[in-house]
Amino acid sequence: MIKIEQEAWRLMVDHAQKTYPNECCGAMLGLIEGDVKTVRTALPLENAYPGAQRERYELRSEDLLVAEREARKNGMDLIGIFHSHPDCDAYFSKTDLENSCPWYSFVVLSIQKGQFHHANSWLPNMEQTEAAKEELEHPHA
Amino acid sequence: MPKIMIPTPLRQFADKKDAMEVRGTTVGEALAELTAAHPDMKKNLFTDEGKLRSFVNVYVNDEDIRFLEKDKTPVAAGDTISIVPSIAGGI
Ligand SMILES: [Zn+2]
Numbered sequence: 274m275i276k277i278e279q280e281a282w283r284l285m286v287d288h289a290q291k292t293y294p295n296e297c298c299g300a301m302l303g304l305i306e307g308d309v310k311t312v313r314t315a316l317p318l319e320n321a322y323p324g325a326q327r328e329r330y331e332l333r334s335e336d337l338l339v340a341e342r343e344a345r346k347n348g349m350d351l352i353g354i355f356h357s358h359p360d361c362d363a364y365f366s367k368t369d370l371e372n373s374c375p376w377y378s379f380v381v382l383s384i385q386k387g388q389f390h391h392a393n394s395w396l397p398n399m400e401q402t403e404a405a406k407e408e409l410e411h412p413h414a
Numbered sequence: 415m416p417k418i419m420i421p422t423p424l425r426q427f428a429d430k431k432d433a434m435e436v437r438g439t440t441v442g443e444a445l446a447e448l449t450a451a452h453p454d455m456k457k458n459l460f461t462d463e464g465k466l467r468s469f470v471n472v473y474v475n476d477e478d479i480r481f482l483e484k485d486k487t488p489v490a491a492g493d494t495i496s497i498v499p500s501i502a503g504g505i
Contacts (some may be wrong), residue, residue: 376423
């Protein structure tokens with residue numbers, strides 16, 4: 274399961290609401306202990322998708338490299354990626370699946386009319402053909 | 415010796431190590447050394463045909479090897495090889 278701490282959650286929701294009606298994206302840093310991933314902090318990153326960002330996002334690998342280094346420096350790990358679905362449910366879309374990486378948790382935040390609505394976490398498989406729902410615990414907005 | 419940084423989720427396949435020093439003089443050799451030492455790492459990085467998976471990017475220091483000489487990119491003592499995910503999506 275994945276647990277998101279208060280401050281990290283605030284950063285994620287803020288970033289998603291501010292970028293509305295576009296999609297936002299970012300990295301989640303924290304610790305993994307046994308079956309529990311704890312997100313201590315979030316790193317809002319720029320959506321680098323060159324087209325309409327209302328329905329697409331793209332992370333720059335350079336930004337993820339920096340996120341990974343930042344995590345190591347602070348004794349944490351890069352454990353997941355978050356992005357938003359403006360006026361859409363927090364499912365894992367075909368586009369999400371085809372551009373995913375099986376090493377990370379993918380938290381999707383549904384933003385409805387500019388406000389946080391609900392979220393889900395997903396674990397895509399290696400072949401990028403399906404994603405399992407991961408138990409997600411986050412503070413109330 | 416060049417050093418390969420191992421992303422957290424892959425450390426379980428590398429005896430929990432977060433980095434590995436390698437003797438290889440190119441990125442291709444260095445990655446081959448990593449997967450030879452830790453065979454379970456291989457399917458996470460390469461397809462059955464031996465190509466890097468679509469979600470894997472490799473950097474030497476701050477440069478993406480796709481814009482250098484790909485797997486023939488030279489590496490030397492003091493260089494850091496990073497395995498970085500490639501991620502995008504939508505609705
Ligand atoms: Zn999505």
